[in-house]
Amino acid sequence: MTSDECSRSLTTLRWVPDMVSGLVRDIRVRWALEEAGLPYRIETVDFGEKDLPAYRILQPFGQVPVYRDGDVTMFESGAIVHHIAMQSANLMPNDAQGRAHTLEWMFAALNSIEPVVVPLAEIDLFEPDAGWAQAQRPAVLTRLESKLADLDRVLAGRAYLISQFTGADILMATVLNILRHTTLVAQYPHLAAYHRRCLARPAAQKAAADQLAFFAAAAAPDPDPVH
Amino acid sequence: MTSDECSRSLTTLRWVPDMVSGLVRDIRVRWALEEAGLPYRIETVDFGEKDLPAYRILQPFGQVPVYRDGDVTMFESGAIVHHIAMQSANLMPNDAQGRAHTLEWMFAALNSIEPVVVPLAEIDLFEPDAGWAQAQRPAVLTRLESKLADLDRVLAGRAYLISQFTGADILMATVLNILRHTTLVAQYPHLAAYHRRCLARPAAQKAAADQLAFFAAAAAPDPDPVH
Numbered sequence: 001m002t003s004d005e006c007s008r009s010l011t012t013l014r015w016v017p018d019m020v021s022g023l024v025r026d027i028r029v030r031w032a033l034e035e036a037g038l039p040y041r042i043e044t045v046d047f048g049e050k051d052l053p054a055y056r057i058l059q060p061f062g063q064v065p066v067y068r069d070g071d072v073t074m075f076e077s078g079a080i081v082h083h084i085a086m087q088s089a090n091l092m093p094n095d096a097q098g099r100a101h102t103l104e105w106m107f108a109a110l111n112s113i114e115p116v117v118v119p120l121a122e123i124d125l126f127e128p129d130a131g132w133a134q135a136q137r138p139a140v141l142t143r144l145e146s147k148l149a150d151l152d153r154v155l156a157g158r159a160y161l162i163s164q165f166t167g168a169d170i171l172m173a174t175v176l177n178i179l180r181h182t183t184l185v186a187q188y189p190h191l192a193a194y195h196r197r198c199l200a201r202p203a204a205q206k207a208a209a210d211q212l213a214f215f216a217a218a219a220a221p222d223p224d225p226v227h
Numbered sequence: 228m229t230s231d232e233c234s235r236s237l238t239t240l241r242w243v244p245d246m247v248s249g250l251v252r253d254i255r256v257r258w259a260l261e262e263a264g265l266p267y268r269i270e271t272v273d274f275g276e277k278d279l280p281a282y283r284i285l286q287p288f289g290q291v292p293v294y295r296d297g298d299v300t301m302f303e304s305g306a307i308v309h310h311i312a313m314q315s316a317n318l319m320p321n322d323a324q325g326r327a328h329t330l331e332w333m334f335a336a337l338n339s340i341e342p343v344v345v346p347l348a349e350i351d352l353f354e355p356d357a358g359w360a361q362a363q364r365p366a367v368l369t370r371l372e373s374k375l376a377d378l379d380r381v382l383a384g385r386a387y388l389i390s391q392f393t394g395a396d397i398l399m400a401t402v403l404n405i406l407r408h409t410t411l412v413a414q415y416p417h418l419a420a421y422h423r424r425c426l427a428r429p430a431a432q433k434a435a436a437d438q439l440a441f442f443a444a445a446a447a448p449d450p451d452p453v454h
Contacts, residue, residue: 056377061374061377074331075331075335078334079327079330079333083327097298100301104306105303107304108302108306110338111305112288131358131362132359132363136360150288150289154287
């Protein structure tokens with residue numbers, strides 16, 4: 001699924017710590033490209049390079065991923081997944097109503113769910129001992145549980161967010177991945193089954209394995225440290 | 228711009244407190260419809276009704292707005308603005324690259340900027356005296372200022388986020404409105420000029436005036452309280 005000759009490239013970090021490996025947002029793009037069956041190659045940026053003007057022209061916030069498809073260069077994982085989805089019936093229905101609902105759930109994943117997921121992960125992963133974090137955590141958890149319960153009701157009797165698998169499911173499943181350090185998703189049976197169903201897809205498995213292998217290779221010790 | 232007969236309806240709250248009047252997300256949809264010159268009518272939902280099953284079918288998180296366009300019912304303000312933008316060259320370029328970049332900035336507004344804006348507003352408007360909030364505020368502010376500086380660089384020498392006004396500017400400008408209780412935006416000259424430019428558009432002014440008038444009318448005392 002990769003080719004040095006192809007017109008699509010995905011830029012990600014050269015290496016990340018284990019704590020966030022598997023969560024870097026390039027996985028959304030890898031997954032979408034695998035579902036769509038589109039070849040791509042990987043390019044990398046170092047932590048230090050992210051803040052250089054040449055990279056900021058491509059990604060104004062100094063983040064990853066950046067995606068190139070021929071002459072089009074894009075940032076924002078949600079927009080990139082949409083761009084790829086518009087090229088594949090595997091990721092987007094062909095009718096206007098189906099497209100509207102796909103985009104609705106893409107925004108829901110990133111604007112209604114992710115903003116209540118990330119604060120819990122930030123507390124638990126980065127500030128577990130801070131006084132403010134422990135004081136705030138119950139309210140953060142309550143707000144998140146309310147949204148997860150809403151999603152659980154939506155997913156009762158549904159395989160995916162709309163009537164077929166779409167790019168919205170890629171975004172929602174990878175948002176839920178951010179809670180992997182908790183047992184929260186497992187407490188909502190429809191949501192948990194949905195999350196498992198998404199992650200079991202061959203394209204999801206390949207994207208996850210590819211991302212892990214990529215960062216593991218970057219972290220491996222120099223095979224010939226003498227030279 | 229309203230008609231009881233037309234096929235487009237926007238559902239918002241019947242009334243909100245002054246503190247959030249002007250910030251309710253239906254303003255994004257009002258603004259987009261005014262830019263596109265599309266007639267619509269307003270429907271309302273009460274706070275209590277938001278949690279009823281009949282409303283949750285339309286909006287699974289019990290929020291506003293909900294938008295109907297003929298047979299299509301949608302939630303998520305970002306998706307609704309995109310749906311409207313696809314119907315108007317005033318809000319979306321016609322070429323694939325322009326559309327990709329519009330969507331990129333729509334997601335940037337709601338997934339890269341709003342999530343660092345909202346925490347500051349939540350602290351300042353809802354938890355100004357909480358110990359955790361004051362302990363966390365400096366870090367929240369630093370993160371926000373970094374993103375505002377990034378945006379300021381992007382907007383140097385540009386009138387809008389891409390080469391024409393689009394739905395992305397509606398989302399970005401209304402995200403920046405959430406900071407109206409601060410002088411933060413004014414500290415970034417390109418960003419401040421951009422924000423003023425967006426809000427000065429006749430469609431923005433009409434949308435803001437319409438929303439304020441709508442909530443003011445709902446809050447007005449009964450004109451004939453004896454009967």
